[in-house]
Amino acid sequence: MITAALTGDVPMKNRHMNVPITPKEIVRDACEVFEAGARMIHVHVRDEEGRPTCKAQYYGEVLEGVRKACPEMIVQFSTGNYAPNLQERVECFKLPTKPDMGSWTPGSVNFLPARKGSDIYWNTNEDIESIIKLFKETGIRPDVAIFDASMLYRTHLLYQLGWISPPVRLMFVFGGYMALPPRAPLIRFLVSECEDLFGPGNWSWCGVGVGWNHSQLQRLTLEHGGHPRTGFEDSFLIQRRVIAKNNRQLVEHLVQLCGEYGRPIATPAEARELLGxxxxxxxxTRGLTLPTDNKAVHGWSKDNHQYYTRNEPDSPLKYV
Incomplete structure (x- = not known):
C-alpha cells in the first residue's frame, strides 16, 4: 500500500516548481497519484504566502476537494508543530467532516539544521496524550511516526491502556540527523519488536526515507514486508541525480519498484482493510487511564513485555 506525502512543510516552489502548495494543487496531485497507484495521502497545508500552517480552513478545503474528486483516496492529516499551541495543531480534526487518519508522534525530534528557529519538533507528554485522546474520541486512527525505538514502546503503552485500537499503523522514519539510518538490521529489530509487542496481524508498517535515503529505504521496506511512502515531502529524486517532474512520477516509479519485488499494489478496499x-x-473513553494520570504507570516488566501500574499508592501492582 503506497502512501504519498505530497507537500510537507519544507519544500518550496523555488526548489521545485511543481510542489503543490494551494489546496487546489494538493487536490490535483492527490487525484494524479491515486491514478498512479497511491492509496493514501499524508497532508500538510500552507497559507497564502506558502508558509506551513495548521489552520483548519486549508485542511477543510483539501478534504472537501479530495472527497469530491477522488473519493476512494484515504486522507491523513498531519499534526505538525508549526502552530503556536496544541489547540491550533488539532483544529483540523474537529471539522464536521473528518479525515480517515492523523499522524501522531509519541516523542520530540531534533530536525535538520535547515529548520532554523523551529528545529525541534516538540511533543510533550501533554501533547502526546491530548492528541491520542482526541483521536480516540473522534474515531480517527493514528498513523504513528517512529523516529527511534523509545517511541515504539510509548506507542505500545498507550495500546495496552486502550487508547489505540488494532490494527496499529506505524511509520518507521529513517534518514538525516533526525532519525535512524536506513540499515536492514535496524528494520529487522523494529519488526521483531512489533511482532512481540502487538502480535502477528495486529499491526503494519510504512517505511519513510528522507532525502538521500529515500530510494534505498524504499527497497529495504519492500524487502522486509513493509509498505512504502514517496512524495515531495520526502524527496524530489526518483533515483540519484534524477529529479521527478511531479508527485505522480514518484509514485509511478515506486509502482515499478513494487513490481520488481513481487509486491502487488493494494486496491482501495485492500488498503482500507489493512489500516482497519x-x-x-x-x-x-470511560474507564481509560492515560500514563500521566495520577502517575499510573510505574514500570516495564521485561519478563512478560508488559507495563505495570499502581493507580493508588497503596494498591497492589497490576498488569495492563
Missing part, C-alpha cells in the same frame, strides 16, 4: 478503516473505533 472498515471497522469503526470504539470512541468510549
Amino acid at each position: 478503516l472498515n471497522v469503526p473505533i470504539n470512541t468510549d
